[in-house]
Amino acid sequence: MSYLLIGNISALICDECIEPLAHARIRIYLPVSPRPAHELQAGLFSTLRVVGEKEYTRKEERLLASTTMDERGNFSLSWEQVHLFTEPLEIDIELARVPGQRNPAGPARRYHLALQVPAWKRARDKYVAAFAYVVPSENWAEMRADFGAGVVTGAVRHYETYSAMPGLRVEAYNALTDRIVGWGNTNEHGRYKLFFNIASGGPAQAFPEIYFKVYSNDQLVWSEDKDMAFQPERQRMAPCSRMNLFVKPASEARKAPRYFGDWLNDLMHTTKTKMLYKDLHVTA
Structure with a gap:
């Protein structure tokens, strides 16, 4: 049998x-x-x-x-x-x-x-x-x-709406050297997974301090301050770790709020009006 x-x-x-x-x-x-x-x-x-x-x-x-x-x-x-x-x-x-x-x-x-x-x-x-x-x-x-191989998994979401952000490239950098240590792409649910080397047979301390950048094709979408790599929640990380990223796209960050633009226009208009009024009524 x-x-x-x-x-x-x-x-x-x-x-x-x-x-x-x-x-x-x-x-x-x-x-x-x-x-x-x-x-x-x-x-x-x-x-x-x-x-x-x-x-x-x-x-x-x-x-x-x-x-x-x-x-x-x-x-x-x-x-x-x-x-x-x-x-x-x-x-x-x-x-x-x-x-x-x-x-x-x-x-x-x-x-x-x-x-x-x-x-x-x-x-x-x-x-x-x-x-x-x-x-x-x-x-x-x-x-x-044991194999000196680390992995980070997580999701990339919009900082305000929390909606998934698919089709992006997530890159992790060593904060001490500014060298890229691994990268991965987000799927349709905004989830990513990236691999990198750690010290062979090393403990959790061998996991490098990392910060992230997010790209759309070759265009930088978002980058966090590398000081984030030294925050307490990033210390003594395990060789398998989860990091969810809440991204504020650079295009949105560059946009000035509408109320600021309206205030600036009003200020310029008021200033011009005062200058014109001054020119017309100055006497010796």
Whole structure:
């Protein structure tokens, strides 16, 4: 009898944005020891942890199947088994890099995800089950830090109406060097995502102090003061961070309020009238 396991693995950024674990490798093992039935029925998702080299080597004899996920984090695994398969599956992933990583790839890193008995369904000559997992945001931030790869996500909205601003380019700059560290485009909902490097294996402090500029094509729409990068809310940021930008377009900033223009016209008119009156009535 053959078994087919299909599914998807992705990760959560700041509890609001999901990205797939593109081209990661998923590995399925038989567990080393039995688990209580009540745990296996619901599936056991322990805290995601790193799998060291020694543990990885010891587990090789229990390897059931492995494959590489596609660019959307989808996978399909199959194997043969002579009896009804009721054993739990131990599920690990192996990453050579993370989405958007710009620094050179280093050694692959392995993480344990879960221990679970899939809900197998009979389909002609095989059993089929599905498995989906979303890496929690706090774990994903730590994993990205392991690879020295940061990500910022958020939305660009009009400062006054709060309406989404699509089709713009968001650029992030290092406040200490004024060099661009990453960029991304806003979608139809005004949402953007940009990637950049951080110190490899660095903590939250390795995240650079950044400020933003927003462009429409090559035209600067909005730029914030780089002193914003040193505000308390921008300090000790995580490798996965959310920053919503409320933009006042430069074209609107340049427009003088109507009442100011009316006042200026009245002042000029009054001044001219007084000057004319003075010219006409000056006596020796």
